[in-house]
Amino acid sequence: MPADPTTGATAASSAGHQAPPARLAQKALADLPWEVGVAKPDPAMVVDKVTRTFGGLTAVSVDHLEIQRGGITGLIGPNGAGKTTLFNLLTGFDQPNTGTWTFDGTSLGRMSPHQVARLGVVRTFQLTKALSRLTVLQNMLLGAQGQSGESFLKALVPGTWRAQEKANTEKAMDLLRRFKLDAKKDDFAGILSGGQRKLLEMARALMSDPKVVMLDEPMAGVNPALTQSLLGHVKDLREEGMTVVFVEHDMDVVRDISDWVVVMAAGKVIAEGPPESISQNKAVVDAYLGAHHDAPLTNEEEDRVLAEAEAAIAREEGVAPGGTTDPSSSGTISSEKDKP
């Protein structure tokens, strides 16, 4: 992949053929307080009291979250914060234990992934899912919705789907040209580079004319030049009026393109606000770097922490003898004795 200097070009062209990017979402969100669960002026997705536990671990526990329509919402957080799990829940790939979540007022509870996708919420994956042994063009055509040729009986009568297929192919080629993949259209997707696969996955998602695009780490493992071009594409989505939610670790990227940033840690939303607010937020800094990252412990503090810990251990031990004596376990032992 040649390093392509498209960022400037795409940004310029998108600015050229449209009025200068309005960034309506950014304006709409400007006056909101920077607090968790704040109501947005025009939410596309609303998440309410969604929890998901895996055994004893609570992977996601989100009280209330609204995602502004037409804006780019960045979802950040340390590893294991539950970002991808939240993505899976929102797109039907996983079902939560409790809670409701809606898209445009439609409840997405108990919907399977394909139903969510048909509503216009498409996602990409952290580990790119290019369909290796399909050509790039076939990958793209798969993204188109409402194809009559995808029903078994109509598939047998080419007349019923030829025209649609032709239109879809044209649309796919337009998108491929935009993503600079048109020269690869007849290659197997499996031979594309990692970055090209990310592009293909994004382009494929766009074939369905989505309303919400959810990108799971779109820039992971992509070289800096391609990152710039991907960023340009994500911004283009916003210019076209789509709502974008994306997970990302690179803070520069997040600062550059998001209108609003949601920070998760240990399954909870710990902060949200415009990107510039986030790096000053104490909860966020603590989540990433630990609570005492910037102050070396003084002797007195160290003693106090130590004393607290010792007290806690003493308390534990005081409780332990009674606490661990489980009547059922002693019962098992006696019954085992009885057996032989």
Next chain:
Amino acid sequence: MSDLVDALLIGVKSGLGFQAIFFALLAIGINVHFGYTGLLNFGQIAFAMLGGFGIAISVSQWGLPFWVGVLVGIAAAVVLALLLGLPTLRLRADYLAIVTIATAEGLRLLFRSVSATPVTNGTRGLSAFNQSFIALAPWDTQTRYRILGTSWSGGELWVALVGWVIVALACLLVWALMRSPWGRVLKAIREDEDAVRALGKNVYNYKMQALVLGAVFGALGGMVYAVGTGSAIPDQYQNANTFLAYAALILGGAARVLGPVVGSIILLFILQFADTFLRALISNGVIPDALLSSTDVAQIRFVLVGIGLMLLLVFRPQGIFGDRREVMLDAR
């Protein structure tokens, strides 16, 4: 030399006979399952058995017309496919494999069991259900015909002709489907189900449709076999046939329309040719009795097929028709 020519001719006849059609139809079904959709069906023979016994039971036991028997066989295969698919197609691919292999063995044991004797006639099976079909032949089915040095009875010829027409129609159907958007979805499911779900396709539905379609091909194969042998015996439907059909598919090239057909012809040719030629060599004394006796030949020919498959996978892993680039891709 004449031994070699004889063996070749007998091999060719076998490669064009009803057994080759049987394996071709099994393999076409497996191609839809495994080659295009990525479903691991290890019990294709169960569908064939339902096809064969569908005719046999309908005609011999219930006294129904032959064509009703055909419909019964297809319906039975469709029902079995639905039953197998309902619980397993939501799970990972290996669960279907486990369930199908168990079903194939279980059904065969059920059909040969004493309690099923009133319907299937147990281990002896059913016969005399194909006369009305053989009677449709436009030529005399009693006389023998010589075609290119091979000798066929009129009945064999009729079954083979109809069988190959069915194979041709099946190939045409698969070809038409796989170049359509429907086939594209199946191939995408083979590559990555979750990606297809995320694009708004009901993966479960497509997998079910593919499973049923392949099962119907399997049932047709079983019918050709039952009509060709003139009998339906549960132990004819050993699950080893499923794996021979897989061998034929891989030999010809998976996910290719003609792969399973050509693979089956070649597989049957090799099996029969090796058998006849080795027997001839042993009886001539060319191969000394101490090295190989004629009783070993039946096993040795499978060893030869196994070696051939190994060589194929080393030198041409994509099979005869496959696309090497496709096989060499590091899938996902």
